[in-house]
Amino acid sequence: MPIEVPVIREKSVAPRVAKSRKKQTASLMPAIVGALVIAIVVVAAPRIPHLVTWGKSFFVSPPPTSLGQPIVIPTSVVHPALTVRAGLPVSVETYRGQSAGKGKHFIGIPLETLNGGTSSWTLPVGTDVTMIDDLGLTHAPDPTVKRLKAGTPFGRQVPIGAGKTASGLVVFSVPNGRTVHEVLLSFDAEAPNVWAAPGS
Numbered sequence: 378m379p380i381e382v383p384v385i386r387e388k389s390v391a392p393r394v395a396k397s398r399k400k401q402t403a404s405l406m407p408a409i410v411g412a413l414v415i416a417i418v419v420v421a422a423p424r425i426p427h428l429v430t431w432g433k434s435f436f437v438s439p440p441p442t443s444l445g446q447p448i449v450i451p452t453s454v455v456h457p458a459l460t461v462r463a464g465l466p467v468s469v470e471t472y473r474g475q476s477a478g479k480g481k482h483f484i485g486i487p488l489e490t491l492n493g494g495t496s497s498w499t500l501p502v503g504t505d506v507t508m509i510d511d512l513g514l515t516h517a518p519d520p521t522v523k524r525l526k527a528g529t530p531f532g533r534q535v536p537i538g539a540g541k542t543a544s545g546l547v548v549f550s551v552p553n554g555r556t557v558h559e560v561l562l563s564f565d566a567e568a569p570n571v572w573a574a575p576g577s
Contacts, residue, residue, distance in 0.1 A: 444489055448571055455564060457494020463572035466557040469548060472524040477550040485528060485546035486560050492537040503533030505564035506547050510555040522548040
């Protein structure tokens with residue numbers, strides 16, 4: 378009798394290989410995109426300088442707002458102990474293109490206030506934070522600015538819980554060509570200026 382020899386059928390591995398290759402390709406995509414961006418920047422940078430900044434934005438986070446040295450204001454009958462820091466004035470844009478007025482522009486002063494007391498306190502930004510320009514004229518915060526493209530504007534009053542810190546921008550509408558000379562806190566006779574232009 379003839380002997381039947383069992384036939385061993387090979388399983389197809391093509392689909393598995395294809396799936397494996399797809400997974401490898403997908404995992405490499407971020408690296409491929411990054412390499413392409415770098416290559417474009419290197420090749421085109423001499424011709425398009427702004428492209429360098431655009432390329433860096435993919436890999437570098439924007440620097441945080443720089444604040445000055447902390448100013449400690451002791452407890453008084455009108456406020457708890459406070460620690461205040463202010464930053465350099467920056468040009469700001471409103472979220473929906475709100476105008477600062479004819480011949481004016483918006484300037485924001487970064488402000489950080491720590492309530493060192495044991496109860497909540499409200500920072501009276503609208504009435505007691507003022508800015509003096511380079512001609513010696515006084516400016517009050519613009520209460521109409523509610524939203525900015527970057528940063529959070531302070532309202533007229535900013536509640537700060539005990540032991541909490543409030544950070545934001547005090548926005549002023551300033552005539553074109555004017556610069557900020559100093560920023561003052563006026564809710565206390567002892568409150569000093571929190572920012573002054575270099576050399577002032």
